[in-house]
Amino acid sequence: MEWAVSLVLGLGFSIIGWLLSDKDRKQGVEIAELRAALEKEREARGVVEGELYKLHNTDAQNLLRLELEIAKTHHTKDDLDRQLDALRSAFTDGFKSLGESIRQMMQDHVEQHHKDRGQ
Numbered sequence: 783m784e785w786a787v788s789l790v791l792g793l794g795f796s797i798i799g800w801l802l803s804d805k806d807r808k809q810g811v812e813i814a815e816l817r818a819a820l821e822k823e824r825e826a827r828g829v830v831e832g833e834l835y836k837l838h839n840t841d842a843q844n845l846l847r848l849e850l851e852i853a854k855t856h857h858t859k860d861d862l863d864r865q866l867d868a869l870r871s872a873f874t875d876g877f878k879s880l881g882e883s884i885r886q887m888m889q890d891h892v893e894q895h896h897k898d899r900g901q
Contacts, residue, residue, distance in 0.1 A: 787877050794869060802862075809852065816848055 824837065 787873070790877070791870070791873055794873060798866065798869070805855075809855065813848070813852070816844075820844055 820841065
């Protein structure tokens with residue numbers, strides 16, 4: 783029975799890991815696309831030496847906007863820990879309840895079998 787719990791927990795953690803890595807990959811793609819768009823924007827402006835400070839301020843604003851966008855979709859470690867603990871307790875409680883139900887069912891079955899043989 784313990785191997786089944788381990789298997790299910792392992793599968794659960796694998797799925798969570800895959801979902802998080804997929805989200806990280808998507809965020810990486812978004813960041814790369816935004817950087818490419820900023821580079822294209824710089825090239826389109828034809829940056830000259832006198833405009834560097836202006837460009838720096840624009841880039842700083844764009845970077846701040848990008849950081850805010852990432853922060854909106856980023857899960858904190860505490861949030862992920864809470865979710866993982868909830869998932870872990872749900873699995874543990876569910877399998878504990880399932881094990882107790884199976885034990886009770888088997889006990890009832892054995893008692894009924896003994897009654898039937900006794901008559």
